[in-house]
Amino acid sequence: MVKKIKIFYFLTLLICSSLSFAENIQFIALGDLPYNLPKDEHKYQKLINEINKQKHRFSIFLGDTKSGSSPCSNEYLIKVFNQFNSFNQPLIYTPGDNEWTDCHRINAGAYDPTERLDFIRDLYFKLPQSLGMKKISLQRQSEIFPEFKKFVENSYWIESNYIFATVHIVGSNNNFQNSLEKNKEFLERNAANNAWITYIFNLANKNLFSGIIFAYHADMFFHQPQTKDPEVGFKETLRLLTREAELFKKPVLLMNGDSHTLKIDQPLLNDKKNVLENVYRLQVMGAEQIQAVEITIDPRKNSPFIFRPISTAQD
Numbered sequence: 001m002v003k004k005i006k007i008f009y010f011l012t013l014l015i016c017s018s019l020s021f022a023e024n025i026q027f028i029a030l031g032d033l034p035y036n037l038p039k040d041e042h043k044y045q046k047l048i049n050e051i052n053k054q055k056h057r058f059s060i061f062l063g064d065t066k067s068g069s070s071p072c073s074n075e076y077l078i079k080v081f082n083q084f085n086s087f088n089q090p091l092i093y094t095p096g097d098n099e100w101t102d103c104h105r106i107n108a109g110a111y112d113p114t115e116r117l118d119f120i121r122d123l124y125f126k127l128p129q130s131l132g133m134k135k136i137s138l139q140r141q142s143e144i145f146p147e148f149k150k151f152v153e154n155s156y157w158i159e160s161n162y163i164f165a166t167v168h169i170v171g172s173n174n175n176f177q178n179s180l181e182k183n184k185e186f187l188e189r190n191a192a193n194n195a196w197i198t199y200i201f202n203l204a205n206k207n208l209f210s211g212i213i214f215a216y217h218a219d220m221f222f223h224q225p226q227t228k229d230p231e232v233g234f235k236e237t238l239r240l241l242t243r244e245a246e247l248f249k250k251p252v253l254l255m256n257g258d259s260h261t262l263k264i265d266q267p268l269l270n271d272k273k274n275v276l277e278n279v280y281r282l283q284v285m286g287a288e289q290i291q292a293v294e295i296t297i298d299p300r301k302n303s304p305f306i307f308r309p310i311s312t313a314q315d
Helices: 002-021 041-053 074-084 113-124 181-206 235-248
Strands: 025-030 059-061 091-093 155-159 162-166 211-215 252-256 263-265 279-283 292-297 305-310
Touching (some): 025 041, 074 113, 091 162, 113 181, 181 211
Parallel strands (some): 025 059, 252 279
Antiparallel strands (some): 025 292, 155 162, 263 279, 292 305
């Protein structure tokens, strides 16, 4: 009798574990907004209210909390920080170029971009957890790689056997400069990003995760072919993603903002110019479109990602 009870208990645990892995995951992706202030302030708040009505696991903001021509002031960055914390569910943020790389522009305040990045890191990434009213724990790259201790913005978390990771890849050519002297920031961050991507794939393989979701700002596919142009700041990252995703074979979702139009495609090609069919890309809308995208992951399907735009009635 005892043996039968133990077998029944084991089978129950196995079934419960299988059911938990088969559970759908729903979350929100948005970015590149609000751009036109104060005109879009009301629309953006309505979008936040709409997201708060729904029961998603979390939201991911894919960079650019403002336009490139608006001031990069402490006051505005703090205001955004408080808005992020008004989301009912966890909010995970990865920076865009308009928050720091483009802040040298006169109409943005003529700031030192690296000083702005330091301020953002101190404000948004002080603790090993998400923003939002409800928090989730995040594993930060700075806690794993001593040599990359400044890169607190790169993080990962796990939901129902899928691993989610933010990577600090931004528009404006990833802050890649033509001069070696000016390229120090890019070279450090690019090395950290690529080490982080490699680590995430290794972790997914080791733990038999069902898939990977990468969240970052830049539209790395704006010009083709990005992997060969020496003036492009994404080439090493794209090569790495292509190589690792082809070996991984399981579903990979790349999520970005930057270009302000909704796009769903399969943009990675291997050395034989064949599409990597396990890799999907979601580019969220932004700027004039104050909208978000709901993503559902159905782990029972070979192509598990389902996308639904979320908008509000426009005044």
